[in-house]
Amino acid sequence: MKQRFSFGALVRGAAGGHRHWQPQWRTPAMKRRYQVIVVGAGGHGLATAYYLAKNHGITDVAVIEKGWLGGGNTGRNTMVVRSNYLFPESTAIYDLALRLYEDLSRDLNYNIMLSQRGIVTLAHSRAELDGMARWATALQVNGIDSEIVDRDGVRRLVPTLKVADDARYPVVGGFLQRRGGIARHDAVAWGYARGADSYGVDIIQNCEVRDLIVRAGRIAGVETAQGVVEADSVALTVAGHSSVLAAKAGFRLPVTSYALQAFVSEPIKPILNTVVLSPVTGFYVSQSDKGELVMGGALDLYNSYAQRGNFPAIEGVLSSAVEMFPFMSRLKLMRHWGGIVDVVPDSSPIIGKSPVQGLYLNCGWGTGGFKAIPAGGFTLAHSIAHDTPHPIAAPFALDRFATGALIDEAGASGIAH
Amino acid sequence: MLLIPCPFCGPRAQIEFAYGGQSDIVRPKTPDAASDQEWAEYLFFRDNPKGSHRERWCHRDGCGLWFNLLRDTVTHRIARSSPVDEPRGGNA
Numbered sequence: 001m002k003q004r005f006s007f008g009a010l011v012r013g014a015a016g017g018h019r020h021w022q023p024q025w026r027t028p029a030m031k032r033r034y035q036v037i038v039v040g041a042g043g044h045g046l047a048t049a050y051y052l053a054k055n056h057g058i059t060d061v062a063v064i065e066k067g068w069l070g071g072g073n074t075g076r077n078t079m080v081v082r083s084n085y086l087f088p089e090s091t092a093i094y095d096l097a098l099r100l101y102e103d104l105s106r107d108l109n110y111n112i113m114l115s116q117r118g119i120v121t122l123a124h125s126r127a128e129l130d131g132m133a134r135w136a137t138a139l140q141v142n143g144i145d146s147e148i149v150d151r152d153g154v155r156r157l158v159p160t161l162k163v164a165d166d167a168r169y170p171v172v173g174g175f176l177q178r179r180g181g182i183a184r185h186d187a188v189a190w191g192y193a194r195g196a197d198s199y200g201v202d203i204i205q206n207c208e209v210r211d212l213i214v215r216a217g218r219i220a221g222v223e224t225a226q227g228v229v230e231a232d233s234v235a236l237t238v239a240g241h242s243s244v245l246a247a248k249a250g251f252r253l254p255v256t257s258y259a260l261q262a263f264v265s266e267p268i269k270p271i272l273n274t275v276v277l278s279p280v281t282g283f284y285v286s287q288s289d290k291g292e293l294v295m296g297g298a299l300d301l302y303n304s305y306a307q308r309g310n311f312p313a314i315e316g317v318l319s320s321a322v323e324m325f326p327f328m329s330r331l332k333l334m335r336h337w338g339g340i341v342d343v344v345p346d347s348s349p350i351i352g353k354s355p356v357q358g359l360y361l362n363c364g365w366g367t368g369g370f371k372a373i374p375a376g377g378f379t380l381a382h383s384i385a386h387d388t389p390h391p392i393a394a395p396f397a398l399d400r401f402a403t404g405a406l407i408d409e410a411g412a413s414g415i416a417h
Numbered sequence: 418m419l420l421i422p423c424p425f426c427g428p429r430a431q432i433e434f435a436y437g438g439q440s441d442i443v444r445p446k447t448p449d450a451a452s453d454q455e456w457a458e459y460l461f462f463r464d465n466p467k468g469s470h471r472e473r474w475c476h477r478d479g480c481g482l483w484f485n486l487l488r489d490t491v492t493h494r495i496a497r498s499s500p501v502d503e504p505r506g507g508n509a
Binding site: 241244247256301302303304305402403 | 418419431432436438453454456457458460461462463464465466467470472488490491492493
């Protein structure tokens with residue numbers, strides 16, 4: 001059993017000069033056969049492995065990762081968690097994620113630094129505020145906390161925001177999900193990795209999966225940089241690279257890969273204690289525990305696998321930033337980066353079976369995968385263990401594009417992803 | 418910033434253009450006979466290659482015309498641009 005983190009362990013560690021801490025997960029040699037192989041050790045892949053072991057007793061699992069764990073979109077996002085989507089199917093799965101996040105530090109014995117500081121979505125016109133009233137009410141009907149705030153309410157929540165009528169983007173109000181907030185993204189990956197590893201799951205890093213082996217319509221294993229590994233079931237949790245691996249298994253996905261950029265400023269003293277999102281400009285911002293302002297915005301709207309962004313999107317995001325928060329004009333950016341996101345026409349995920357028997361999908365989260373990590377792993381693990389979809393994930397099956405039962409969140413989820 | 422060669426106006430900055438996704442998507446020839454899966458393929462399923470991609474752009478703030486571009490999705494290197502009515506054989 002792993003060392004447990006506790007106040008007592010910290011005190012004992014201090015007495016011994018903190019020399020007793022062990023690595024948080026093993027670096028095992030890869031076996032030639034596993035019951036389940038998960039491709040991609042990001043948040044969704046590691047959570048899938050963790051819940052396979054914890055909820056379903058399946059521990060003969062390998063998570064195979066071409067780089068280092070949590071080094072893709074899990075390490076590149078803006079850490080926001082929320083469940084304020086419009087449709088009942090969406091609120092069910094995103095709120096499952098948020099409820100699991102609320103208990104995750106205790107469940108994993110690993111501090112994911114969840115801070116439910118609230119997320120305020122801004123309305124810049126009366127029409128937009130009317131739309132948000134409908135949205136917030138739909139959320140309440142679906143059992144999700146949400147409330148409409150007027151301009152003074154927004155001003156009290158975010159005093160540094162320019163809300164006046166003469167602003168380029170005047171604010172007339174907004175709506176608030178108080179349970180939304182941020183969580184430490186790396187800690188989510190590390191915590192799930194540590195948890196899965198403690199059940200005996202092998203996490204194989206620096207080992208690219210180069211091909212999927214399909215025999216008579218059934219998955220048989222994967223071909224990796226370290227040779228062939230057989231498996232009864234294989235799960236793809238590779239976000240922006242889902243189309244590439246699906247092509248190797250011989251089918252197509254309704255996925256388009258785009259680059260999404262994010263930015264952090266130099267660290268400053270606490271100035272912003274909520275997450276602020278403006279659907280009109282696409283701009284959103286929060287302040288990390290280190291004091292950096294963490295910002296994001298629109299996609300670079302053309303197919304890309306480049307993991308780097310382009311200047312028109314940077315200019316768009318930052319011009320919105322300084323219009324809405326004039327104080328930001330004097331800040332320096334410390335870093336900016338890009339991740340490859342898997343966007344689906346109805347902006348909802350694809351979870352569950354693929355056209356190949358024994359091959360399971362978890363993709364299509366677009367720009368919003370981080371907030372969904374616990375639910376993605378939880379429901380995919382159920383799908384793999386029982387070969388039937390989890391009830392909450394059933395509406396997100398791949399066949400919805402043929403049946404027409406789309407869950408069209410494109411206009412509803414705050415950002416078009 | 419991509420420098421995109423419009424076949425009619427020459428190389429221009431990316432911000433003058435609108436992106437239109439994959440080229441040469443063919444509507445089912447016999448709509449009444451097409452299955453739900455064929456309609457889904459036509460409406461929603463797209464090539465999403467890591468590498469060379471044949472795609473459609475519009476010179477929105479210039480001549481306003483659509484054209485085809487052969488672009489690498491990793492390096493963003495543009496191999497070729499051609500008018501939209503040029504048959505595929507001469508392009509890929």
